[in-house]
Amino acid sequence: MFASVTFCLIVVLLFSAAEAENEILNRITNLEKECKAEISKLNSNVRDLQSEVEELKAENKWGKEQLQDLMAATFTTEGKLRPRRQGQDDLVAFFATIRTAQPYLGQGQTIVFDNVITNLGGGYHQTGLFTAPYDGVYVFSVTLVTAFDQSSHASFFKNSEQITVMYFHGNAIHDYDTSTQTIVLDLYRGDIVSIRQTESAKSYHSNDHCLYSGFLLKQKLSTGTVG
Template sequence: MVASGTICFVVVLLFTQTEAENEILNRITTLEKECSKLNSNVRDLQSEVEGMKAESKWGKEQLQHLTDAMFTKEGNLRTRRQGYEEIEVAFFATIRTSQPHLGQGQIVIFDHVVTNIDSSNSVGGYSPNTGTFTAPVDGLYVFSATLVSAYDQSNHATVFKNNQRLTVMYFHGNAVHDYDKTSQTLVLDLKQADTISVRESENDKSYYPDDHCLFSGFLLRQHYSGVIVG
């Protein structure tokens, strides 16, 4: 009976020990899984921190760019965008000298220049030698033309963009045996180096001189090809 009880006790002891070992192993396995999850979370956090550092650096750089664009080195607020100051383009010219016997397709010369501004300092602007306006920058432009016919003449004139006819201007002075006047306003999207001119459509025609005929234009809004900060 003693031997049998001892065996039972040993068996129970071994079973208890095995159960304890299994529980320890299970806990170790659980801890390893938790450690693995923690390591993964730590890596994710490290990645987020690196991303936040990069965003913070970018934000600081952008803030510095904005600060440089808005303020001078002395800390004064800039009144204009440095490096991207507004371009002024405008012209106004009249026909002062008579131009008799104009031929078909000939450019009308507005020889008396009152205003001719091009702050871009390019080869653009209006030329009184050719009667042609050349766009110095990309942008939205406004043009106006007023023509007075010679006495007792009917006539047609055209506004050209480069070599493309845009509009037709008509006079009918011979209907009333007097002078006739016509005018137009155009709003055009131009690229740099595009040209605008007024051309005669018929043969052997002329216009009333002494500043009665006008041609003018100006840059309404410049178009920028890149991103401007400031």
């Protein structure tokens, strides 16, 4: 009887030990799964952080480039403040015609386009002179019509320098003759552009037949001049 009880107790103890071992194994297995899931989540977070770091690096690089561009646009290499970029307030453009007759212009006399239609920036004067208000590249165009049965020469001048020559040959055809030129000039602020008569006692057609125009194509920002 005692032996049977002892045997049953041993069986119970062995069963309990196996059950406890299984419980421990299950807990270990669950812990492993939880650890793997947590590690996977941490790896995902790390990848997200790395992606954010790369984005921040890219933004930082872009910011530095923008700052360098801004500094380059604002200051010269000598540290001087650059002029403002060309904007609405910096528009320079003019258009004028010869409304009133100017008979018998003298040699070297400036041709006056007295009817000013457009004068943005105030560079053109009714004396026939255009004064550049900014450093930059300018475009000028002129069309001249001679008086009847006249031949003549006229020229674009930059300050006192003759730039071009226009020729009219009206007396050969006993009619009016016309000439048109368009030029591009690199000017500094204060440079003067004019159209001058290069022969004496010559006339041009009035009543808006002769046209003169110009505009600032591109303002230069590298000279340190205040615009």
